[in-house]
Amino acid sequence: MELLNMSGIYKAFSGVSVLSGVELHVNVGEIHALLGENGAGKSTLMNILSGSYTADAGTVTFDGADITGSSIKQIEDAGIAFVHQELNLFNDLLAYENIFLGAEETTPWGSLKKRDMANKAAELFERLGVDIDPYALVDDLKPSEKQLLEISRALFRNAKLLILDEPTASLNTDEVEHMFQIVRGLRDKGTSFIFISHKMPEIFELCDTYTVLRNGKFIANGNISDTTPREVTNLLVGAALSDRDAYEPRELGEEMLRVEHFSGEGFTDVTFTARRGQIIGLTGLKGCGSSELMQGLFGIYHPSGGNVEVCGKKLHGGSIHEAMGAGIAMLPADRKENSVIPDMSLLENMYLSEHVLSARSFAINTKRENERFEKYGKLLNIKANSSADNINSLSGGNQQKVFLARWLNTDAQVLLLDNPTQGIDVGAKSEIYHLILDLARKGKTVIINTLEIPELREVADVCYVLYEGRVVKELAHDEINEQTVMLYSTNSAA
Amino acid sequence: MKDAAVNKKPAPAGLLNIVKTYSFVLVFLVIYIVYASVSGGFALGAAMNVFRHSAVIGVIAIGMGIVCLTGDIDLSVGSMLAFVAGFSVVVFNQTNSIPLTLLFAVLFGALCGLINGVLVGIVQMPSFIVTLATMLIYRSLSQYACQHIPAELIGNGSSVFRMSNALDSYRAFYAFGNGKVAGIMPIVGLIMVLMVVLFVYICTSTKFGKKIYAVGSNARAAHLAGINVSAMRTLVFVIAGALVGLGAFLWIAMNASADPATTGKSYEMYAIAAVVLGGIAMSGGKGRILGVLFGAMSYTVIDKIIIALKMDSLINDTIKGVILIVVILIQVAGPQLKARFGKSKVVK
Numbered sequence: 001m002e003l004l005n006m007s008g009i010y011k012a013f014s015g016v017s018v019l020s021g022v023e024l025h026v027n028v029g030e031i032h033a034l035l036g037e038n039g040a041g042k043s044t045l046m047n048i049l050s051g052s053y054t055a056d057a058g059t060v061t062f063d064g065a066d067i068t069g070s071s072i073k074q075i076e077d078a079g080i081a082f083v084h085q086e087l088n089l090f091n092d093l094l095a096y097e098n099i100f101l102g103a104e105e106t107t108p109w110g111s112l113k114k115r116d117m118a119n120k121a122a123e124l125f126e127r128l129g130v131d132i133d134p135y136a137l138v139d140d141l142k143p144s145e146k147q148l149l150e151i152s153r154a155l156f157r158n159a160k161l162l163i164l165d166e167p168t169a170s171l172n173t174d175e176v177e178h179m180f181q182i183v184r185g186l187r188d189k190g191t192s193f194i195f196i197s198h199k200m201p202e203i204f205e206l207c208d209t210y211t212v213l214r215n216g217k218f219i220a221n222g223n224i225s226d227t228t229p230r231e232v233t234n235l236l237v238g239a240a241l242s243d244r245d246a247y248e249p250r251e252l253g254e255e256m257l258r259v260e261h262f263s264g265e266g267f268t269d270v271t272f273t274a275r276r277g278q279i280i281g282l283t284g285l286k287g288c289g290s291s292e293l294m295q296g297l298f299g300i301y302h303p304s305g306g307n308v309e310v311c312g313k314k315l316h317g318g319s320i321h322e323a324m325g326a327g328i329a330m331l332p333a334d335r336k337e338n339s340v341i342p343d344m345s346l347l348e349n350m351y352l353s354e355h356v357l358s359a360r361s362f363a364i365n366t367k368r369e370n371e372r373f374e375k376y377g378k379l380l381n382i383k384a385n386s387s388a389d390n391i392n393s394l395s396g397g398n399q400q401k402v403f404l405a406r407w408l409n410t411d412a413q414v415l416l417l418d419n420p421t422q423g424i425d426v427g428a429k430s431e432i433y434h435l436i437l438d439l440a441r442k443g444k445t446v447i448i449n450t451l452e453i454p455e456l457r458e459v460a461d462v463c464y465v466l467y468e469g470r471v472v473k474e475l476a477h478d479e480i481n482e483q484t485v486m487l488y489s490t491n492s493a494a
Numbered sequence: 495m496k497d498a499a500v501n502k503k504p505a506p507a508g509l510l511n512i513v514k515t516y517s518f519v520l521v522f523l524v525i526y527i528v529y530a531s532v533s534g535g536f537a538l539g540a541a542m543n544v545f546r547h548s549a550v551i552g553v554i555a556i557g558m559g560i561v562c563l564t565g566d567i568d569l570s571v572g573s574m575l576a577f578v579a580g581f582s583v584v585v586f587n588q589t590n591s592i593p594l595t596l597l598f599a600v601l602f603g604a605l606c607g608l609i610n611g612v613l614v615g616i617v618q619m620p621s622f623i624v625t626l627a628t629m630l631i632y633r634s635l636s637q638y639a640c641q642h643i644p645a646e647l648i649g650n651g652s653s654v655f656r657m658s659n660a661l662d663s664y665r666a667f668y669a670f671g672n673g674k675v676a677g678i679m680p681i682v683g684l685i686m687v688l689m690v691v692l693f694v695y696i697c698t699s700t701k702f703g704k705k706i707y708a709v710g711s712n713a714r715a716a717h718l719a720g721i722n723v724s725a726m727r728t729l730v731f732v733i734a735g736a737l738v739g740l741g742a743f744l745w746i747a748m749n750a751s752a753d754p755a756t757t758g759k760s761y762e763m764y765a766i767a768a769v770v771l772g773g774i775a776m777s778g779g780k781g782r783i784l785g786v787l788f789g790a791m792s793y794t795v796i797d798k799i800i801i802a803l804k805m806d807s808l809i810n811d812t813i814k815g816v817i818l819i820v821v822i823l824i825q826v827a828g829p830q831l832k833a834r835f836g837k838s839k840v841v842k
Contacts, residue, residue: 300718324720332718339718343711343779344704352708355701356720362700406719 003028003192004049004080004161009058011044018044019216022058024194026161026209031183031193033203033224036213037236042196045213046163050082051075063160081154082163089138089146096121096134099153124156129182144175148182155191163194168202169287180206198285200229200492212236229492237453237482247437247458247477252277255312256445257328257414259297262306266292267469269306274414274445279436281460281480282449284489289469290449291333294416297447298330299323310414324357329412331403333419333449339403340391346402347373347387354409376405380435397428404435415439417448421455433458453482467491518772518785521821522792529795533802538678544794545683549748550575551764552686552790553741555772556693557607557734558765559786563697564730565710565778566614566621570606571738571765573633575758578603579742580636583655583752584647590661592670599743600736606632607735608728615728629762636754649751656751664750671747682744689737690787697783706730710778760811764793767818792817 004026011019019041026032036042047053049060051072060068062078070078089098096118105113121134130148138146147167154162164183168176183193183206195207203210204224212219212235220235253276262270267289274280282290296303302318309315310326323330332338341349351369373387380401384394391399400420407415417436421429436459440446450456456463463480465473465488473488513520530536554571561568582599589595606628613624640653649656657664673681697703708716709726717723746752770776771792772785793814800810 320717320720321722330718337712337714339715341708341711341715341719341779344707348704348708352704352716352721353719355704356722359701362702364699364701364704366699410720 001028002026003063005059005061006045006049007059009045009048009060010056011041011048011053012056017216019048019055021218022213022216023218023221024049024211025221026192026194028160028192029187029190030208031187031195031206033207033210034194034196034213035203035210035232035236040213040236041216042213043165044216046082046165046194046196049075050080050163076157079158079160080163081157081159081161082165083147083150083154083167084165089150091137091139093138094134095132095136095138095141095149098138098149099124099134099156103157121152121156124152128152128155129185142175143170144172144179147171147179151182155186159191161192161194163196165196166198167195168197168199176202198490200232200490203232204229229490230487233486233490233492234483237486249461249477250277250441252461253443256310257447258307258309260307260309262293262296262303262308264292264296264303264305265301267296267466270471271306272464272471272474274447276413276445277440277443279440279446279448279459279461281456281463282447282466283451283453283456283463283485284466286451288466288489290466291418292469293466294330294418294447294449295332297323298328298416321356324353324410324412327411327413328416329353329407329410329414330416331400331407331418331420333422335396335399335403335422340399342390342392344391345388346382346384346391346394349391349402350376350387350405350409353406357410372409373405376408379408380405381431395428397431400428400432401435408439413443414445414447417446419450420448421450421452429455430458453480453485456480456485465489515773515782516785517821517825518788518792521771521817522788522795525792525795525799525817529799529802532799540798542674542678542680542683544791544798545686546680546748547797548787548791548794549680549682549686550741550745551761551768551793552787553689553737553744554761555765555768555786555790556689556783557737558762559769559772559774559781559783560693560697560706560730561621561734562766562769562774562776563706563710563778563781564727565713565776566727566730567625567766567776568607568610568621568731568734569625569762570610570628570632571734572758572761572763573629573631573636574603574606574735574738575742575745575761576752576754576756577606577632577636578739579745579752579757580640580648580655580754582739582742583649583657583746584643586663586667586746587647587649587658587661590663592663592667595667595746596740596743600739603739603742604732604736607732607738610735611728611731614731615724615726618724621731633754640754651751653755654751654753655746657746659750667747668750671744671749682748685740685744687787689740690783693783707779710780712779764790764814767814768793771818771821 002025004024006022006024009019009022022041022045024045034042044053048055051070051074054069059066062080065078067075067078090101099121100117105117107113118134125132125134130152132141132145132149138149141149151162167179171179187193197203207224209221209223210232211221212232214236255273256276257274259273260271270293282293284290295301297308299317299319299322307314308317310328313326315322315326341352347369350373370387376382377384382401382405383398391402394402421432433455436446436448448459457480460480461477463475464471465475465485467489472491475484533540554575558568558571578599581602582595585598586595610625610628613619614621640648640655649658670681675681675684697706705721705726708719708721709723713723745757768789769786772781772789774781774785796814796817797810800807800813
């Protein structure tokens with residue numbers, strides 16, 4: 001029996017089409033996997049379902065009723081609950097208080113019936129097989145318990161369909177198994193789930209049916225039992241074509257960076273070497289540890305083991321200053337949080353890092369700094385009126401070039417680029433790729449971390465795929481394609 | 495895209511921009527004109543006197559200014575002034591040496607600042623709490639010491655640190671505190687102006703100064719750009735402490751004594767008010783040290799207006815408070831009104 005039917009859904013944001021003609025069908029008592037790469041339109045579709053966005057076109061029927069264009073409240077009342085990746089729980093309240101929040105039971109005088117509510121919460125937990133103390137402070141609960149508490153809360157409000165957005169991201173294997181048991185139990189009693197995950201093994205273990213989206217379009221749906229991980233991966237990435245004309249093999253120089261059995265928070269036993277002029281790609285799913293690995297190399301966190309050598313010189317680790325002195329630079333992900341100094345000019349944003357290394361000469365030679373800015377402005381094609389303009393007056397791509405200049409200005413030889421094209425429009429992206437290739441030709445060693453595989457196909461000489469903090473596969477330039485990378489980054493190759 | 499549009503400031507006309515940037519000068523001028531009109535016209539002597547009476551709070555406010563530029567706050571400066579001034583009197587009475595007293599005052603102030611700085615910058619405690627605690631500690635220690643050290647060390651005073659006027663250097667020291675350069679400019683005022691010049695230079699034209707702004711603007715990005723944020727946050731407290739030390743030296747030169755109970759009382763609030771009036775953002779990263787000078791002098795002139803009008807001095811803080819609110823109200827409400835005005839125009 002059909003529970004949810006979304007058909008012909010269209011959505012565009014400021015003229016850019018995000019969803020075009022998407023279908024989603026979920027039956028009563030089934031676990032439905034919603035699959036797609038980052039940016040395929042999954043979140044937008046779920047936000048339309050939960051009422052956060054309104055679709056431009058298309059219809060949504062749920063449980064026999066047309067709920068197209070309903071408000072968040074109406075949709076909640078109809079029985080759809082969204083369990084977000086960032087949990088919507090109140091950490092400073094008790095478990096039962098979270099369940100009853102906004103629906104508290106009171107005496108005629110308005111005081112809370114605390115014991116009644118706690119007892120009902122305990123009953124609910126028992127019925128679901130969840131082991132949570134109703135009086136526990138939510139902040140003290142484990143991530144898995146919080147997840148289950150949120151599911152319990154949804155069910156307490158008679159949800160018929162639960163959307164689980166990457167629910168296993170922060171859980172360990174046992175917790176995942178426990179949660180799956182509960183989810184299966186609920187399914188057998190008639191509750192439906194939409195399950196969003198990138199982890200292929202989980203999907204094939206838990207789900208009954210699936211829908212695949214790609215670039216905002218409906219690609220396929222069917223029964224999980226009729227397909228294989230490899231087939232689904234192919235559907236996910238499609239026969240994506242990419243021009244490789246920018247890439248050409250380069251002569252590589254001497255060894256610049258040697259990483260041996262390097263371990264730290266989020267990554268384990270990583271070993272590789274990088275040579276002068278080489279571009280190395282790191283990739284994997286969100287949370288695979290590649291970003292942490294970069295931060296470890298740059299000395300942001302203390303490593304827990306292993307060796308890093310730059311030009312034959314061993315680093316102690318855990319000091320940004322040491323890494324900078326050795327010639328390592330890092331362009332961090334999330335430009336706005338981690339790179340932009342918002343109250344400062346382009347020039348000031350550029351020269352800061354170099355000044356850390358040359359702090360002994362106290363005064364700033366503005367003329368010389370401006371000459372340098374001009375030099376990098378030309379080299380990187382920074383489009384700005386004046387070096388005195390505020391950094392926020394530039395577009396994302398041009399800001400990123402200023403930060404690239406910040407690090408080139410320190411004369412760094414090893415550039416760590418963490419997701420360098422995040423939030424940059426397509427035209428500027430390809431410009432950044434060309435700059436990266438250009439820098440490598442001039443003898444810089446570049447390590448680039450990105451979740452976007454087309455990006456790696458354009459630039460990387462070699463690519464390391466990470467899964468749960470370990471390098472699971474090394475791919476040469478010609479082997480880099482979305483199918484292969486997906487296969488290894490979801491660990492479905494075995 | 496949307497954020498960029500929000501952050502992008504519409505380029506105002508050149509003159510308007512200058513007025514906006516240096517609004518603290520405007521505030522000072524308005525207050526000064528009021529003073530001149532109630533005290534019977536402009537007089538050079540009276541104007542120079544403003545420098546003298548701004549000297550101590552001005553020097554302290556510079557330190558507060560750089561602490562605020564990193565996004566922190568130092569509530570302990572008033573107590574620290576009493577603490578350092580008291581012990582500087584003791585050092586002077588023991589050594590009969592002006593240079594040694596100066597050296598002690600600056601180093602002892604820097605040490606007091608270092609305690610704040612280590613707790614804030616390295617231990618990462620909130621500066622509000624740390625300096626609230628040291629504010630209590632420094633004043634209490636000052637008062638306790640005054641009661642419990644031998645009376646000859648504090649010039650035989652009972653509850654006040656008094657410089658012994660029997661010493662050879664006493665006359666020279668007092669002359670330094672109350673003398674004038676070329677018969678016009680008070681020496682202590684000149685020292686404050688020199689400090690302002692020094693710190694304007696540091697904040698606008700040195701690598702160290704730019705790092706202060708970077709830390710206050712976005713500490714995380716500054717850290718990832720290689721700046722040692724902990725060290726910077728510690729250092730600004732040390733500098734602020736050293737400046738309080740200099741202020742304490744000027745104080746005893748001017749007054750020949752320091753009262754642990756009242757010296758520097760509420761100075762932390764006046765210093766913060768001067769910093770805010772001078773256009774430095776309490777959230778850090780924005781503002782000019784030059785503004786601090788005008789902020790501090792504005793408040794000195796308010797004192798003088800009240801004296802000139804023969805008003806009860808107890809009304810003093812009411813007026814200072816009201817002026818602070820009015821100035822900030824104009825700064826905050828101005829753009830809001832403009833935004834609303836602009837919006838309604840679009841609707842039509």
